[in-house]
Every structure is written in C-alpha cells, then in structure tokens.
Amino acid sequence: MNNNSVWKSKGFAAEPISEDLNLVEEIERLKKEKNAIIMAHYYQDKAIQDIADFVGDSLALAQQAAKTDADVILLAGVYFMGETAKILSPEKKVLIPDLNAGCSLADSAPAADFEAFVKKYPNHQVVTYVNTTAAVKALSDVVVTSTNALGVINSIPGDQPILFGPDRNLGNYLESLSGRKMVLWDGACHVHEKFSIDKIADLKKQYPEAELLAHPECKRPLLIMADFVGSTAALLKYSIKSDKNTFIVATESGILHQMQKMAPGKTFIPAPPLDSSCGCNDCEFMKLNTLKKVYLALNYEYPEVFVEESVRIKALRPIERMLKISEALKF
Ligand code: 13P
C-alpha cells in the first residue's frame, strides 16, 4: 500500500497540503503541542536532519529512544529503527514518516527461515545485527550495531560458538578482526554492496591525498582498500579528527551532510555505485521520508509502529544486553 492509500484508508486528508504552509514551523509547533521528539538517522535527507532534535547512528538512536521523556517519538529512519524504539519504549507512541521504508538487509532474513537456521546450531550464541525485524531479534541472544559489534563479539567467551546474521559482509569483517570463525547468515544490504571498486580506484587516482572511508556493510575488497572502516558515527568522528582534508565516503550519501557541517573546511566525495547518474549512493528506503511526511505523521499521529507484546518481550532482552555492554565499553 503506498502512503497516499494509507492516508485514505485511515480516513485522513489525502488532498495536497497548501503551498503556503511552512512545514518547518508546523513541525516545530506540533513537536511542542504533542511533546514529541524527532530522531533521525544519518542517512536521512538534509532537511530532515536539520529539523531533528537528535541525529545519530543505529546505536545512538536506540540509546536515545530508551532514555527520552517525550510522549511521542518520530523516528525518521527505516521500519526496524521504529521497532527498536517501540521495543525499548513501549509506553510511547512511535511514529515513522513512511510505512514502506523497509530495509533490504532486514528483508534478507525472514523470521521463519532464520529460526530454522538457528535450530541447526543449538549450542551457538545468536548474535544479530540491529538491521532485522523484531521477530528475528526475538530469536537472538544479543543484538549488535556496527558501532559496538566487535566489542560485543569480544565479550563472548572464546570457546562459545557464535551464529551471526544477517549481514555476511559485516560478519566476514568481524571474523577478520576478532580472529573467530562464526556461522554466518547469507544476507546483505543492496546499497553497500553496489559500490564500484573500479570507479573508486579512479577517484583515488584523481585525489591521491584522499582517504577512503567505508562502512562494514560493504564488500570485502572495498574494506581491504579502505583507509578506515566504521559505523556511520565512527566515519563521521574519524573525518573530523583526521589531519587529511579530502575523503571518499563509501556509505549512504546522507552522512555527507553531517560531515560537511562538522568539518566545513574539508572535502567529502561520495563513493560512486556501479549504476548511478548522480555519482552517489542513496538508500531508496531511507529517502522515502520527506519533510512533508514528517509533518503528516506528527499531525495525524500516523503511521504508528506496533510490536506484538510477546515478540517485544523476547526482543527486548538481546537489545538490553547490547545496551549494557555498550555502556560498559563507553559507546
Ligand atoms: P549504522 O547506523 O550502525 O552506521 O548502520 C548503518 C545502516 O545501514 C543503517 O541502516
């Protein structure tokens, strides 16, 4: 169902919003009126990042969702991020701008198939990346994000076998860093897998002084080529601190907005995918969200994220375990 038919099926106005409406002012008004917080992932459109009360990576969004005292959380990101917020703060109303904002990585691990896979490895600790459905989290012993994944893996005793899913690239990368062999689910993010090594190599020739920054969801050859690998938050931090002035950035292009804001004198070049006319790599799910949809979601308090209570309780445990380990490791 597209967003317009969703509005219609709820009996909400599907008619166009007046051109005169100042969306930013209206969003600010609604935020105060409803005691709402807007939390946005780094992959969101600039306009959304700029009106958000909080912008962060997957871990920071979960940490913020667990501690906010707002009554309403508008999670500008993708569906699994809304679910994570709801699992952590069930008493709050969690809204997302577009119900169709899914995730190819989360979709690569359907819960029934993942459950059958887990059953084949009964003595394994089930470690899942946060980019999964609530139902997959409910099958897990501990959840990780790209910021804390290595720390969480290292916190598990060395003789304890691990099953990791759903991202095979992050899984391979963690194996290489930790020196541990894990049973891996064969899933991936279509955005991070489509960077073109050849085009990036050409860019490196053109900008020999540039550092290549890559997210661990990228394929192995790109990670080997990279000067620094990390989560969106880690890439941002690195680019600010580095004494280099030019960076080729291999992750979703939304992060460049914060990089440019936080290090205005530096040059950030989006790493190109195989097939793009603009030369940057966008996640079409993340980019479904617009300022107008943020306004509509806050105004109508719809679409709302729900997680079935029995699933929520099971999914909460591995997320809380991740937050506890992250706190101990000072993430
Ligand atoms: P992080 O926010 O952990 O960097 O992950 C990126 C991502 O793919 C979110 O969908």
Ligand code: SF4
């Ligand atoms: Fe999912 Fe990839 Fe989009 Fe992140 S960038 S939300 S992992 S599809």
